Amino acid sequence: xxxxxxxxxxxxxxxxxxxxxxxxxxxxxxxxxxxxxxxxxxxxxxxxxxxxxxxxxxxxxxxxxxxxxxxxxxxxxxxxxxxxxxxxxxxxxxxxxxxxxxxxxxxxxxxxxxxxxxxxxxxxxxxxxxxxxxxxxxxxxxxxxxxxxxxxxxxxxxxxxxxxxxxxxxxxxxxxxxxxxxxxxxxxxxxxxxxxxxxxxxxxxxxxxxxxxxxxxxxxxxxxxxxxxxxxxxxxxxxxxxxxxxxxxxxxxxxxxxxxxxxxxxxxxxxxxxxxxxxxxxxxxxxx
Ligand SMILES: [Fe+2]
Numbered sequence: 001x002x003x004x005x006x007x008x009x010x011x012x013x014x015x016x017x018x019x020x021x022x023x024x025x026x027x028x029x030x031x032x033x034x035x036x037x038x039x040x041x042x043x044x045x046x047x048x049x050x051x052x053x054x055x056x057x058x059x060x061x062x063x064x065x066x067x068x069x070x071x072x073x074x075x076x077x078x079x080x081x082x083x084x085x086x087x088x089x090x091x092x093x094x095x096x097x098x099x100x101x102x103x104x105x106x107x108x109x110x111x112x113x114x115x116x117x118x119x120x121x122x123x124x125x126x127x128x129x130x131x132x133x134x135x136x137x138x139x140x141x142x143x144x145x146x147x148x149x150x151x152x153x154x155x156x157x158x159x160x161x162x163x164x165x166x167x168x169x170x171x172x173x174x175x176x177x178x179x180x181x182x183x184x185x186x187x188x189x190x191x192x193x194x195x196x197x198x199x200x201x202x203x204x205x206x207x208x209x210x211x212x213x214x215x216x217x218x219x220x221x222x223x224x225x226x227x228x229x230x231x232x233x234x235x236x237x238x239x240x241x242x243x244x245x246x247x248x249x250x251x252x253x254x255x256x257x258x259x260x261x262x263x264x265x266x267x268x269x270x271x272x273x274x275x276x277x278x279x280x281x282x283x284x285x286x287x288x
Contacts, residue, residue: 003046007036012043016244019048019143019261028065028253029057034288037068040255041288044124045202048143048261049244052253057128059278063088066126066280069288073115073122073281076168082278091127091277100271109267110173111142111234112213114258114281117166117192122258123201124282131276132248136268141244145260147237148197148208159233162196163219164210172227173212173234193219200259202285207260208237237262248277 006012010025023043026036044050057065063085066072072087082088093104115121127139151159167189169175196218198209212234218226245266246254256263258281269275 004039004042006043007033007039010039012047014047015051015246016049016141016242018146018242018244019141020051020244020246021047021049022051022053024053026052028052028055029061032065032068037288041069041124041285044255044257045200045260048145049141049246049254049256051246052255053249054251055128055253056251057253057278059085059088062126062128062278062280066282067287069124069282070284070286071282073283075279075281087280089279091275091279093271093275102271104275105269105271106267107265109265110175110213111211111238111262111264112173113144113209113211113262116164116194116209116211117168117170117214119192120283121194122281122283123285125256125258125263126253126280126282128253128278129248129250129276130278131274132250132252133269133273133275135247136266136270137273137275138245138247138266139254139263140238140266141246141256141261141263142238142242143261144208144210144237145200145205146242147233148206150236151208156197159196159208159210159229162221163193164196164215165191165217165219166194166214167191167216168214170216171212171214172231174214191216198259202259205260208233210234211262234262 013022015022074086075081075089080089093101095101197206210233215230217223
């Protein structure tokens with residue numbers, strides 16, 4: 001995909017060895033020119049993760065910002081949805097009554113890509129930090145484009161014909177999702193098929209589309225054969241030196257390419273410290 005020049009006054013600085021870039025010079029709380037929004041969308045795909053520091057968006061503005069890229073997905077769990085904006089959700093360890101939700105600390109700490117257990121996985125994830133613990137509450141990201149590129153010819157040949165069977169929390173790392181679906185959400189209880197090597201919907205680049213939280217098995221393989229392969233591929237994809245570890249500060253806003261990355265929460269903070277973030281998932285980029 002051709003790289004567009006950054007808008008005037010905007011700088012882009014890599015933050016990880018393989019994935020991630022910090023963007024300075026854009027206030028996301030205001031009206032964005034159409035060209036700026038389109039540049040952000042393309043930069044998310046190019047860098048995998050974009051980091052914006054020092055932003056200040058309340059729920060209506062965050063909703064305007066995220067919704068400006070395309071329709072927003074409603075969170076799979078109703079309890080986390082924002083009451084005024086169902087396209088937004090809370091990522092927090094604080095319950096409505098102010099008590100600490102212990103599951104909020106360990107939630108989503110296994111490597112995963114959001115929504116791969118649906119037929120039409122989303123395009124972009126966005127988080128905006130309002131309150132952050134002092135340490136241990138980071139988010140880790142890896143590029144699955146880079147993971148595919150790093151495979152040997154033999155490994156590529158081996159996985160080229162494979163089709164992953166995805167189910168909500170059904171993979172070897174999916175225990176954190178036990179009993180977490182609302183009862184009427186049948187979509188999470190049947191397998192959805194995605195090729196192990198999936199072309200990026202926008203750029204066409206090959207992506208290793210395997211994650212240990214939702215990939216239950218490969219089609220035609222026994223789980224006892226496919227689970228070790230899933231874990232082997234994930235091990236290679238998540239070597240420490242290729243991970244971007246984001247340490248959150250209040251005001252941070254991150255956007256990531258759901259089609260080419262995996263992420264997980266660090267999940268190592270003191271639950272007595274509050275972690276409050278607003279989250280949006282752009283289903284499809286139709287407006288930028
Ligand atoms: Fe996630």
